[in-house]
Amino acid sequence: MMFKKAFFGIIILLIFFTPSTLVNAEENSGIPDGEILIIYSDGADEDALQAVQSIVEILTYQSFKVSFASASDSTEELDRFSNIICYQLEKYPKELLEKFQTLEETTSDTTKGRPKDFKHNILFMGNDCLKAYLDGSGRNDYLSDEMKIGKVTYNFSELTSKEELVEENFFLFLKDNLDYTSGKIETEDTEGYFCASKGNITHIPVSDLSDELVKAAFVKEVAAWKWPYNGEPNIYAQYIVLNQVYPFEDPDKLLKVINYLVEKKEPFVISVMPIYTNGTFPAMQQFCEILRYAQDNGGTIIMHCPINQMISFDKDLMNKYIRISLQIYMDQGVYPMGLQVPENWMLNDDTIDIMSHFSTIFTTNEEDQQIEAQMDSNTNLIYKDGHHWVSSSIRLDDTGVSYTKVSSTAVYLDMTEDIPILEYKIDVCQKSFVPLKSLWDIEHSFWTDEDLMKYSNQIIMINGERAERGFTPTEYDTNYKYDRNILNQFSKDLSSENQKLIIAVFIISIIFILFIFLSRHRNREKFFIKNENDEVEEDKKDGN
Amino acid sequence: MSLADYLSLYAIAAIWGLMFINIFLSIGGIIYILKINNTDGHIPIKEYPMVTIMVPAHNESIVIRRTVLALLDFDYPEDRYEIIVVNDNSTDDSAEVLQVIQSKNPGRKLIVINTDNILGGKGKSNALNIALSVSSGTVIAIYDADNTPEPNALRILVENLMGDDNLGAVVGKFRTRNRNASILTRFVNIETLAYQCMNQAGRYYFFKLCTIPGTNYVIRRSLIDEMGGWDAKALSEDTEISFRLYRMGYYIRFMPLAVTWEQEPQLLGQWFKQRTRWAKGNIYVLIKNFKYAFVKKAGPMRLDVLYFALVYVLMLTALICSDAIFVLGILGLCHVTLAGFSTLLWGMAILLFVLNVLITLAVEKNEFNLQSALLIVLMLFTYSKLWVAVVINAGISSMQDKIYHKEAVWDKTERIEET
Numbered sequence: 001m002m003f004k005k006a007f008f009g010i011i012i013l014l015i016f017f018t019p020s021t022l023v024n025a026e027e028n029s030g031i032p033d034g035e036i037l038i039i040y041s042d043g044a045d046e047d048a049l050q051a052v053q054s055i056v057e058i059l060t061y062q063s064f065k066v067s068f069a070s071a072s073d074s075t076e077e078l079d080r081f082s083n084i085i086c087y088q089l090e091k092y093p094k095e096l097l098e099k100f101q102t103l104e105e106t107t108s109d110t111t112k113g114r115p116k117d118f119k120h121n122i123l124f125m126g127n128d129c130l131k132a133y134l135d136g137s138g139r140n141d142y143l144s145d146e147m148k149i150g151k152v153t154y155n156f157s158e159l160t161s162k163e164e165l166v167e168e169n170f171f172l173f174l175k176d177n178l179d180y181t182s183g184k185i186e187t188e189d190t191e192g193y194f195c196a197s198k199g200n201i202t203h204i205p206v207s208d209l210s211d212e213l214v215k216a217a218f219v220k221e222v223a224a225w226k227w228p229y230n231g232e233p234n235i236y237a238q239y240i241v242l243n244q245v246y247p248f249e250d251p252d253k254l255l256k257v258i259n260y261l262v263e264k265k266e267p268f269v270i271s272v273m274p275i276y277t278n279g280t281f282p283a284m285q286q287f288c289e290i291l292r293y294a295q296d297n298g299g300t301i302i303m304h305c306p307i308n309q310m311i312s313f314d315k316d317l318m319n320k321y322i323r324i325s326l327q328i329y330m331d332q333g334v335y336p337m338g339l340q341v342p343e344n345w346m347l348n349d350d351t352i353d354i355m356s357h358f359s360t361i362f363t364t365n366e367e368d369q370q371i372e373a374q375m376d377s378n379t380n381l382i383y384k385d386g387h388h389w390v391s392s393s394i395r396l397d398d399t400g401v402s403y404t405k406v407s408s409t410a411v412y413l414d415m416t417e418d419i420p421i422l423e424y425k426i427d428v429c430q431k432s433f434v435p436l437k438s439l440w441d442i443e444h445s446f447w448t449d450e451d452l453m454k455y456s457n458q459i460i461m462i463n464g465e466r467a468e469r470g471f472t473p474t475e476y477d478t479n480y481k482y483d484r485n486i487l488n489q490f491s492k493d494l495s496s497e498n499q500k501l502i503i504a505v506f507i508i509s510i511i512f513i514l515f516i517f518l519s520r521h522r523n524r525e526k527f528f529i530k531n532e533n534d535e536v537e538e539d540k541k542d543g544n
Numbered sequence: 545m546s547l548a549d550y551l552s553l554y555a556i557a558a559i560w561g562l563m564f565i566n567i568f569l570s571i572g573g574i575i576y577i578l579k580i581n582n583t584d585g586h587i588p589i590k591e592y593p594m595v596t597i598m599v600p601a602h603n604e605s606i607v608i609r610r611t612v613l614a615l616l617d618f619d620y621p622e623d624r625y626e627i628i629v630v631n632d633n634s635t636d637d638s639a640e641v642l643q644v645i646q647s648k649n650p651g652r653k654l655i656v657i658n659t660d661n662i663l664g665g666k667g668k669s670n671a672l673n674i675a676l677s678v679s680s681g682t683v684i685a686i687y688d689a690d691n692t693p694e695p696n697a698l699r700i701l702v703e704n705l706m707g708d709d710n711l712g713a714v715v716g717k718f719r720t721r722n723r724n725a726s727i728l729t730r731f732v733n734i735e736t737l738a739y740q741c742m743n744q745a746g747r748y749y750f751f752k753l754c755t756i757p758g759t760n761y762v763i764r765r766s767l768i769d770e771m772g773g774w775d776a777k778a779l780s781e782d783t784e785i786s787f788r789l790y791r792m793g794y795y796i797r798f799m800p801l802a803v804t805w806e807q808e809p810q811l812l813g814q815w816f817k818q819r820t821r822w823a824k825g826n827i828y829v830l831i832k833n834f835k836y837a838f839v840k841k842a843g844p845m846r847l848d849v850l851y852f853a854l855v856y857v858l859m860l861t862a863l864i865c866s867d868a869i870f871v872l873g874i875l876g877l878c879h880v881t882l883a884g885f886s887t888l889l890w891g892m893a894i895l896l897f898v899l900n901v902l903i904t905l906a907v908e909k910n911e912f913n914l915q916s917a918l919l920i921v922l923m924l925f926t927y928s929k930l931w932v933a934v935v936i937n938a939g940i941s942s943m944q945d946k947i948y949h950k951e952a953v954w955d956k957t958e959r960i961e962e963t
Contacts, residue, residue, distance in 0.1 A: 498888060501560070505892045508567055512899040515574045519906035522578060 031074065032379040034067035036226070037081035039074045042091040051209045052087055053373060057346055057363075058219050060380045061391045061407040064226065067379050071096055078103060083226060084122045088207040089129035097129075097136050104200055118200035123225055125218075126207040127172040141198070145171040147187035152206065154183040154194055154217045156403040157433040162396055164213035166206045173205065174198050182224075183217060195221040216394040216403050223406035236409070237437030238402040239390060240268040240429050241302075241340075241362065243412040247275045247283075251290045254415065257422055258290065262297045266430055267438030269410070270299055271340045271362065272329070274306045276321060279328030288332035289473070295334065296471035300439035302362055303329065303336040305345070305354075313370040315350040322354070323448035335453065335460050335469060337444040342366040343392070347373035352382050358446040360439070362390045362410050388442060399428040409434070548878040551865040556889060558862030562854060563896055569746030570900050576749035577742070577800055577907050585700040585801030587707040595625040595702060595762070596681030600671035602631075602664075604689035605638040607807060612645050614692040616652055620699045626653035628679060629689075630671040633664040668758075669774035669781040676773055684768055688759040692721060693804035700802040701762040712794030713763040713785075715756050716802030717741050725810045730919055731927040732808040732815070734901060737911065742904040744798045747851075753844045754796035758782035760804035767792065783829045790845035791836065816934060823856075823938035824945075830856060856935060863932050897924055 031037070036059060040052050052068055059066045067081070071092030078084060078099050089096075103120040124130040127144075134142055148167055155161045171185065173192030183194025185205060194217055195204045202225050209215045227233040242257060254270075261268045270291060278284060291301055306321040322339070329336055338360030345351035346363065348371045355361050393402035393409040402409040411429055413422050429436060443456040453462050460467040597615055601608050608629070615627050631638045642656045657674060664671060672686065683702055687693060697716055704714045718740075723733035740757060747753040756763075763785070768774075771788050774781045786796060809815040830852045836842035837849040872878040901920045905911040 501889070501892060505896060508896060509899055511571065512903050515571075515903050516899075516906040516912075519574065519578065519903070520912065522581060523907070523909060526581070 030378065031067050031069045031077050031080075032377075033080065034065040034379055035081075036064055036066050036083040036085060037074060037077070038066060038068035038085045038087055039071050039089060039092075039096075040068065040087050041089050042070050042072050042093075044070065044088075047210075048088055049375065051207070053347060053375070054209045054215070055085065055087065055218075055222075056380050057343060057391070058215075058222065058407075060346065060382060061389045062219075062223055062226070063389075063407075065380065068375075069378055075099055078120075082120055084120065085222075086122065086124050086126075086129050088126035089124075090126075092129065097133050100133055101137055121200050121202065121225065123202040123204070123222070125204045127168060127170060127205055130201075130203055131172050141174060141176045143173045143175055143190055143192065145173070145187050145190040145192075147171060147189060150185045150187040150206070152183065152185050152194055152213060152217070154213060156216070156220065160403060160433065162213050162216075162403070164211060166208060166211060166214060168206060168208075171205050172203075174201070174203055182221060195225075197225075212394050212396055216396055219394065219404045220406060233406050235405045235435065236407050237405070238393060238409045238411055238429065238432065238434045239362075239437060239439065240266060240426060241410045241412050242268060242270045242415055243364075244273070244415050245270055246273045247287050249287075251287050253419065254287075255290050255293075256419055257413075257415070257426075258294045258297070258299060260419075260423055261299070261426060264426065264430060265298070266426065266436055267298045267300075267440070268294075269302055269362075269439055270294055271302050271304050271412075272334075272336070273304050274321060274325035275328050276306075276324050279331060284328075285332065288329070288334050289471075291329075291334045292332075292469070292471045295469045298438060298440075301329070301334055301336045302338040302340050302360070302439075304340045305342075307368070310370075313350065313368075315354060318350075318354055319357075319448070322357075323450060326446070326448060326451065326453075330451070330453075330462060330467075333467075333469070335455075335462075335467060336446075337439055337455060338362055338388075338390075339446070340364060342368040342371070344368055344371050344373055346380075346382050347371075347375070349374060349381070355382070355387065357448065358387070358444075360388045360390070360442075360444045363392060364410075364412065365392050388444075399425045401425070401428050401432045402434045405434045408437075548869055548872075548880050552869055552880045555862040555866040555869070558858045559866065559893065562859050562862075563893060563900075565851075565854070566743070567896065567900060569743050569750070570903055571746070572749035573742040573745035574903055574907065576745045576798075580800055581907065583801075585696075585704070585799060587703040589703050589706045592621050592624045592699075592702065593683050593706060594681040595620065595683045595685050595698065596675070596679035596765070597625060597627045597685040597687060597698070598672055598675040598679065599627065599629045599687050599689055600632055600668050600675070601629055601634065601638060601689035602671070603634045603636045603638065605634070605636040605641050607690040608638055609641050609645060611687065611689055611691050612642065612654065615687060616645075616649060616654070617695050618693070618698045619695045620702065622652065625685075625698065626655060626680060628655045628657065628675040630664070630675050631656055631658045632671045632674075633659050633661045666776065669776045672781070673773040673776065676768060679765070682765045683762050684765050685762045686759060687804065688806060690721075690807040691718070691759055691804045692806075693760060694802075697760065697802040697804055698762070700799055701760075704797055704799050704802075705762050705764070708797070710793075710795060711797055712767050712789035712792065713756060713761055714797045714799050714802075715744070715754060716760040716804060717798075717800040718757060718760050718804045718806050720808045721805035722807050722810060727919075728812060728815055728927075729808050729810055731923050733911075734905070734916065734920060734923060735927070736808075737908060738901040738904040741800060745800060747848070748796075748798040751844045751847055752795045752797075753790075753848055754798045755786045755848065756782040756796060759806065760802065763789075767794065781825075783826060784832075787829060787833050787836070787845055787848070790843050790848075791841075793843070795844070816930070816937075819931075819934040820938045820941065823935050824942050826852060827856060827938060827942050860932060860935050863929075867929070867932070894921070894924060 038052055038055055040048055044052070056066050056068060069077070071089060075093055075096045100122060103122065131142070131144065134140070148169065150166050150168070150171055151163060152166050153161060153163045166185070171187055171190065171192065173190065174196050178196050178198050180197040181193040181195070185192050185194055192205065194206070195202065197203075204218065204221060206214050209218065223233045240261070242254070245254060272291065275284065295301060303325060306318060306325070310317055326336060339355065339358040340362040341351065341355060341364070343363045343365060344367050345355060351368075351371055388408070390408040390410045393400055393411050394404065396403050400411050402411055411425070413425055415422075440458065445452075445454045447453070451463055453460065455461070460469055599611065599615070612627065612629060618625065629642055631642060639656070639658050646654050646656060655678065657678065659671070659674060664674065676684070683705060685698055685701065701714045701716055705711050718736065720729055720733035720736055723729050744754055758781070767789065770792070771785070775784050789796060809818055830849065833845075833849050834853065837846050837853070839846070869878060869880060873880065898917065898920050902912065902917060905916050
């Protein structure tokens with residue numbers, strides 16, 4: 001009897017535990033391969049996940065294939081990754097630290113300077129995990145400072161140094177025989193680095209990526225950390241983008257800014273808003289003429305994705321709107337080379353699919369409220385499409401000029417600002433240590449259900465036919481007929497119909513007024529005006 | 545083009561289209577009325593036919609005395625007409641009031657039929673059929689229980705009817721007796737003159753087409769008999785009779801010099817009930833007769849069917865679209881991108897509406913003044929909007945009647961004591 005109870009008890013226990021073990025195994029093996037693995041705390045909060053998203057985006061812009069997972073899910077997978085970023089690790093299984101130790105032991109340090117040939121490189125962002133790791137491995141080659149506030153000083157070039165106050169629970173700085181240091185963090189008691197490497201461990205004591213300076217410095221440091229050679233990573237340019245350019249707006253201001261850029265001989269990009277109808281209106285023709293002029297003078301056109309066009313996000317509808325708008329622009333000789341999208345489009349399957357139609361994508365710091373970020377794929381899916389990414393520059397001053405050159409960046413100039421402000425910002429960009437570049441210098445392509453555009457070697461091909469982007473002034477039709485699309489015969493421009501209506505109303509009003517006068521006159525005759533003969537006759541009737 | 549653009553376009557086309565139809569009718573109407581006003585309306589006849597005046601009355605004691613006295617005061621030969629009041633299942637003191645009048649006028653043919661809830665209480669058509677069964681006239685005249693016709697009204701109507709064998713009926717004009725009782729009755733007065741009198745006149749002038757308004761009309765007895773009496777299911781028995789007359793090859797004349805004054809609802813609730821009943825009746829007639837819109841032998845009646853269809857379908861939907869776009873536009877929820885879609889269009893429409901109504905007031909005594917003009921503008925934004933609610937309510941109610949197989953109920957208009 002006792003044996004039977006024990007047997008069933010074991011069976012039940014097996015049934016209870018077996019599936020979860022299997023699920024865990026599946027999840028663990030679910031981390032896709034990548035060049036970099038980002039590990040975050042178990043049960044990380046919204047802010048931490050937001051920061052991980054931010055790191056994924058930054059690494060995507062730098063063309064790295066990234067995987068990310070929680071500490072528990074990553075522990076058994078570390079061997080598969082050469083580069084590991086531990087972001088603000090506070091909760092993690094104990095085995096993780098043991099795993100780090102194993103990884104450190106398997107590396108070899110044979111070079112001087114910043115070593116590059118480790119089998120595994122670990123970048124700690126934040127201090128908790130690194131302290132636990134160093135303590136656990138019996139090392140005391142670090143300084144721990146309980147101060148919570150520190151001042152970051154970071155040089156993006158020889159002449160540009162930026163400072164910012166940052167906050168952490170405590171600060172930790174590696175010491176003794178550091179292979180590499182960069183930047184500076186000063187607390188009341190201590191002075192340390194912003195980034196340092198010792199062996200295969202690299203450490204950034206601050207982790208608040210919502211701070212623009214920390215983010216910009218991290219962008220630079222992570223690129224250098226991942227760079228396999230000595231010296232600086234490849235240099236990428238920044239693009240001046242005239243942003244929020246709407247069709248039908250007064251084109252004079254746009255023309256003035258374009259002429260200023262042309263005079264300065266600086267390449268630039270114009271991000272136009274999409275348009276879905278009335279593409280042949282004179283105002284649109286005039287707008288497109290300026291865009292063609294810009295195209296012919298070093299300017300490149302990109303198109304913003306449709307916004308506020310649907311109640312809830314609809315991929316097919318979005319593709320349709322993009323197709324219609326691109327056709328309207330191309331019909332006017334304006335050839336958008338890329339698509340501008342909100343940054344969170346990078347984290348959603350539907351929007352990734354839409355972006356896969358374009359080889360060149362500009363992202364902005366906007367957020368599309370209709371899009372939900374999908375973190376369950378554990379990788380930057382988008383990387384596989386091989387886009388040319390241009391991210392929004394990180395704003396470290398009022399001009400928005402870029403301070404990083406490890407990936408392509410866009411300096412968005414808001415066209416609603418006054419012209420002197422725009423000119424000032426253009427001047428700052430021109431003087432920046434980050435080079436400016438023309439989009440015409442790289443290849444672009446896009447496809448829709450109806451069109452295929454390819455640009456390379458200064459030649460634009462639309463559906464296999466060469467398109468000319470040269471500028472010729474347009475002669476406008478002063479008597480333009482505003483015919484509408486589907487209901488042509490009914491929905492003619494009402495303003496021309498109004499003319500006829502005004503004439504008809506005028507004539508009817510005159511007729512009515514004449515009738516009113518006539519009726520009043522008749523009434524008066526009948527009820528008030530009596531001539532002498534009538535009075536005599538009435539008197540006779542009355543017998544007077 | 546957005547959905548709002550399409551709907552706006554539809555509303556503009558429908559409203560302006562119907563506006564031009566009304567303008568056209570108003571021009572015909574004013575010409576006809578000016579022409580008629582040059583005459584006294586009388587056509588001499590050798591012998592006056594026997595006329596039966598029928599007055600259906602249900603709980604009308606407040607107004608019935610005044611009505612019957614006015615009917616007794618007609619300048620029509622006293623021995624050539626009888627008055628039949630159907631006191632239809634009344635629970636008030638109508639019977640006593642009528643009895644007193646009878647006793648005071650012993651030499652007059654005043655017949656009172658008091659019905660109970662078994663024979664009567666089934667609506668106006670049923671009451672008229674009861675009166676018809678005891679009537680002796682070769683001409684039937686109908687007056688509502690709240691009417692005070694002018695003394696010459698009956699003679700003018702009968703003379704005109706007897707003057708043309710092709711005439712099935714002659715209808716007179718009705719005016720608002722209590723027009724100064726409230727702002728609502730002021731609106732009703734204007735509406736009556738503009739959209740019932742002038743519209744009738746225009747339709748008659750151009751197409752010899754006219755609709756019986758339910759009161760102050762005469763009709764040949766033989767035709768009523770041929771029709772088998774009034775359709776008891778119809779709430780708008782007047783419109784129903786009109787269509788049947790046209791199908792029989794007769795026509796109806798509008799004679800604005802035969803005037804009756806009637807009491808109109810003074811309170812919004814009463815008005816809404818009355819108009820809902822009218823609208824339901826018209827919807828019933830429209831559905832029943834729409835098939836004739838494409839039948840040649842239906843004659844000019846086809847135009848009336850189409851006109852009804854335009855008003856109850858096109859006008860209604862256009863006004864709903866227009867108002868919805870206006871409200872949503874103010875709330876910033878929709879935006880019309882039609883080029884030329886401007887306030888000018890609405891401004892011109894308002895101007896024509898005001899002139900169109902003013903022209904009808906100009907031919908009346910003491911109606912044309914600045915106050916009336918201001919009332920017309922106010923009416924456009926208030927009273928006219930209520931029409932949409934009335935028709936929607938009538939449409940829903942008609943559907944419910946159809947789904948639940950309810951019989952049409954005569955929802956009597958409540959009367960008010962006049963001082």
